[in-house]
Amino acid sequence: MWKYTLRRILATLPTLLTVITVCYLMLHMTPGGPFDSERKVSAAVLANLQAKYHLDLPLWQQYLYYLNNLLHGDLGASFRYADWSVNDLVAKALPVSLLIGGLSMLIAVIAGVLLGIWAALRQNSWVDHTLMVFCNIGGSVPSFVIGPLLVTVFALWLHWLPSGGWNEGEWRFVVLPVTLLAVINLSTVGRVMRGSLIEVLSSTFILAARAKGLPMSTIVLRHALRPALIPVVSVLGPLAISSITAAVVTETWFSLPGLGKLIVNGASNRDYTLVLGLVVLVTFVAVLLNLLVDLAYALLDPKIRY
Amino acid sequence: MPYSIPKSATEIAPPPRSPWLDARQRFMRNRAAVISLAIMVLIALVCLVGPWLSPHAYDDTDWNQMGIGPTWDHWHLFGTDELGRDLLVRTLIGGRISLTVGVLATLVSVLLGVAWGAVAGFVGGKIDAFMMRIVDILYAIPYLLIAIMMVTILGRDFYLVVLTISAFSWMDMARVVRGQTLSIKSKEYIEAARAIGVPTHRIIFSHVVPNLLGIVVIYTSITVPGVILTESVLSFLGLGVQEPMTSWGVLIHDGANVMESSPWMIWFPGAALTLTLYCANFLGDGMRDALDPKTR
Numbered sequence: 001m002w003k004y005t006l007r008r009i010l011a012t013l014p015t016l017l018t019v020i021t022v023c024y025l026m027l028h029m030t031p032g033g034p035f036d037s038e039r040k041v042s043a044a045v046l047a048n049l050q051a052k053y054h055l056d057l058p059l060w061q062q063y064l065y066y067l068n069n070l071l072h073g074d075l076g077a078s079f080r081y082a083d084w085s086v087n088d089l090v091a092k093a094l095p096v097s098l099l100i101g102g103l104s105m106l107i108a109v110i111a112g113v114l115l116g117i118w119a120a121l122r123q124n125s126w127v128d129h130t131l132m133v134f135c136n137i138g139g140s141v142p143s144f145v146i147g148p149l150l151v152t153v154f155a156l157w158l159h160w161l162p163s164g165g166w167n168e169g170e171w172r173f174v175v176l177p178v179t180l181l182a183v184i185n186l187s188t189v190g191r192v193m194r195g196s197l198i199e200v201l202s203s204t205f206i207l208a209a210r211a212k213g214l215p216m217s218t219i220v221l222r223h224a225l226r227p228a229l230i231p232v233v234s235v236l237g238p239l240a241i242s243s244i245t246a247a248v249v250t251e252t253w254f255s256l257p258g259l260g261k262l263i264v265n266g267a268s269n270r271d272y273t274l275v276l277g278l279v280v281l282v283t284f285v286a287v288l289l290n291l292l293v294d295l296a297y298a299l300l301d302p303k304i305r306y
Numbered sequence: 307m308p309y310s311i312p313k314s315a316t317e318i319a320p321p322p323r324s325p326w327l328d329a330r331q332r333f334m335r336n337r338a339a340v341i342s343l344a345i346m347v348l349i350a351l352v353c354l355v356g357p358w359l360s361p362h363a364y365d366d367t368d369w370n371q372m373g374i375g376p377t378w379d380h381w382h383l384f385g386t387d388e389l390g391r392d393l394l395v396r397t398l399i400g401g402r403i404s405l406t407v408g409v410l411a412t413l414v415s416v417l418l419g420v421a422w423g424a425v426a427g428f429v430g431g432k433i434d435a436f437m438m439r440i441v442d443i444l445y446a447i448p449y450l451l452i453a454i455m456m457v458t459i460l461g462r463d464f465y466l467v468v469l470t471i472s473a474f475s476w477m478d479m480a481r482v483v484r485g486q487t488l489s490i491k492s493k494e495y496i497e498a499a500r501a502i503g504v505p506t507h508r509i510i511f512s513h514v515v516p517n518l519l520g521i522v523v524i525y526t527s528i529t530v531p532g533v534i535l536t537e538s539v540l541s542f543l544g545l546g547v548q549e550p551m552t553s554w555g556v557l558i559h560d561g562a563n564v565m566e567s568s569p570w571m572i573w574f575p576g577a578a579l580t581l582t583l584y585c586a587n588f589l590g591d592g593m594r595d596a597l598d599p600k601t602r
Contacts, residue, residue: 015443023452026459140587142535144542144558145576148565156566238445245450245539252543253562263451264543267458275458279451286448 001298008294012287019283020070024063027272053077075277086277089262096166097258101247104178105240108185113232115186116193117220123198131190138187143246147180147253164254177254184246185239192235197228230301237293241286325520332596339592342585349582353401362392364399365550376570385570387560396552397575403553404579407468408534414472415533416526419479424518426480427487428510438484441477449474450539457545464547471536479525486521490514520597527593531586538579554579 041049050056054065069076075086119128138146154176155163167173200206201224209219248260255261259278266274333339357364376385384393426437453470460466490496491514499509540546541555542562549556554575561572 012446014439015446018443019447019452023455026455029459136584136587140531140584141580142538142583144539144555144562145580148562148572148576152565152569241446241448244448248450249539249542263454264545267454268544270458272459275455279448279455282448282451283446287446290446 004298005295008291012291015287016284020067020280021063023276023279024066027276028059070280075281076273078271078274081271081274086274089274090259090277090281093257093259093262096256097247097251097260100174100177100181100250100256100258101243103174104181105185105243107178107182108189109232109236111182112186112189113193113229116190116232117197117225119190119194120197120201121216121220128194131194135187135191138183139191143180143184143249144253146183147250150176150180164256166256173254177250177256180250180253181243181246185243188235188239189232193228193232196231197224200224200228226300230297233293233297233300237290240289240293244282244286329520329596333592336592336595338588339595342588342592346582346585346589349401349578349585350405353398353405356398357395357402360392360395360398362395364395364552365391367391384574385568387571388564388568393557393571393574396557397554397578400552400554400557400575401578401582403464403547403551404534404537404555405582407464407471407537407553408530410468411471411475411533411537412526412529414468415476415529416479416522418472419476419525420483420515420518420522422476423480423483423485424487424510424514427484428491428506428514430488430491434484438481441480444474444477447474450536453536453540454543454545457540462545462548464551467537467540467546471533471540475529475533475536479522479529482521482525483518486518487514490517524590524594524597527586527590531583531590534579534586535583 047056054062057065066076073087075090078084078086078089081089115131119131122128151163154161161176162173163176165173197220201220206219206224209223244260247258248264250256251258251260252264259282263275263278263282265271266278384397386392387396422437422441426434453474456470457467496509496513499513504513537546537553538555538558541553542559544559546556547553557575558572558579561568561570561575565572
């Protein structure tokens with residue numbers, strides 16, 4: 001297992017390096033430098049500034065400096081927000097995104113698995129049909145249409161919850177964003193769980209367990225659940241990636257001060273270094289999540305050899 | 307006397323049926339898929355023809371009717387925005403853009419994915435491993451952020467948006483096509499072509515690719531909704547096509563800002579986009595059920 005883990009970790013390096021390199025080069029293609037502003041700076045000051053940020057060096061040396069800084073966890077300085085490093089901005093935004101993303105993923109996985117089991121055991125009943133209709137809606141109505149719907153119902157009509165904002169993470173401000181993200185992920189998890197459990201339940205070893213007279217609860221919990229969870233785990237990696245998209249939309253829509261809002265603002269301000277830093281950071285997180293999913297997969301599925 | 311086929315054989319044998327005819331029959335029996343196809347064709351037609359029939363232009367200001375709700379007056383059936391522009395025409399024009407992006411980006415990603423997968427699967431060995439590594443790498447990248455970055459740096463040009471979206475939509479196709487190619491490769495007719503000295507590129511393009519068509523059609527129809535969705539996400543975030551040109555995502559973005567005072571601004575384009583995505587998903591399912599050899 002250790003060797004397998006190590007191999008998987010090494011396999012993530014090309015991904016990270018590709019993203020960093022391509023984005024870094026793209027950034028370099030942009031016209032203008034960070035210190036070209038309307039305010040005229042004297043040649044000596046400019047030279048000093050360029051020396052400080054290593055802008056006077058050839059590109060490959062600048063790139064190595066950037067990589068070295070990344071290894072030390074330094075994402076660089078922001079282009080637009082004077083006196084702010086990208087790290088400072090991230091440090092303020094990351095907890096918001098982690099709270100929203102983590103909480104909604106937790107709810108989606110637990111509720112999705114439970115509802116999926118329920119629907120699979122009562123195939124073609126009203127529970128099953130309701131869940132499938134719900135999954136269809138959550139799967140094809142885009143997040144930026146569900147978001148306004150939630151706000152219209154719960155904020156504008158019922159006045160139960162605020163329509164946006166963060167307010168230092170007060171729970172009333174957290175409910176709607178988390179619901180939105182959870183609904184989208186829940187529909188995927190629920191659909192996959194239902195499908196795979198139905199398939200497992202129709203296999204011969206379950207028939208044998210039934211013939212032996214085992215109660216249904218034992219069959220599901222002891223025999224069917226583990227193999228049925230494998231497709232669910234395998235879908236979590238792509239789901240994490242697509243939740244990043246949904247999270248960016250959610251944070252923009254509800255004006256939450258998270259990473260998604262930061263990158264959208266950075267993009268419209270043309271804050272290149274901020275966008276680059278965030279892309280690198282989020283890619284790192286996504287790769288890490290994929291790695292964890294892969295390892296969990298290896299633990300669950302005896303067919304995977306390592 | 308001309309040679310004639312023994313009668314009994316023609317009478318016993320069932321009428322010849324091509325796999326495509328089979329697939330069409332299965333598709334036509336799937337009511338949800340057929341209705342979805344009809345609705346999508348209708349939406350496309352209305353978006354194409356509608357703007358010409360309307361008395362308003364998409365960027366024309368009606369000074370007397372600014373920010374009004376849906377009304378029969380002056381044919382503002384969907385109402386107008388705060389600049390007095392007719393929302394019905396804008397929704398149709400936006401639909402043109404969204405659907406065009408959908409078709410173009412799907413086309414690019416299908417061509418790239420098929421070529422990539424077919425070459426990797428057919429050539430095999432180290433080249434195959436390398437090409438699939440690139441696909442794996444692209445899979446693990448949060449593509450929306452890269453798309454945001456590309457649009458930030460390169461600008462908000464229409465064709466650039468298409469390219470950006472295509473660049474991250476071809477990997478599924480490449481994987482599936484590679485898998486299918488691997489299985490086709492071991493078939494006898496390929497061996498025969500090899501034996502008589504047909505060059506590799508001809509084997510790929512005239513023997514392998516035609517046999518991939520079924521699975522390519524399935525995955526093409528699955529790609530369409532994803533591509534349309536990505537375009538509208540970019541537009542919703544304010545990174546799509548620029549004013550006065552519009553798309554469904556842009557309209558939803560604009561409508562979201564004035565949702566409380568003029569709700570029609572978000573619900574009409576939102577409904578159009580949702581209906582299209584819903585139908586595209588059903589259509590994809592129908593295609594898969596009709597063409598997937600496993601379900602036969």
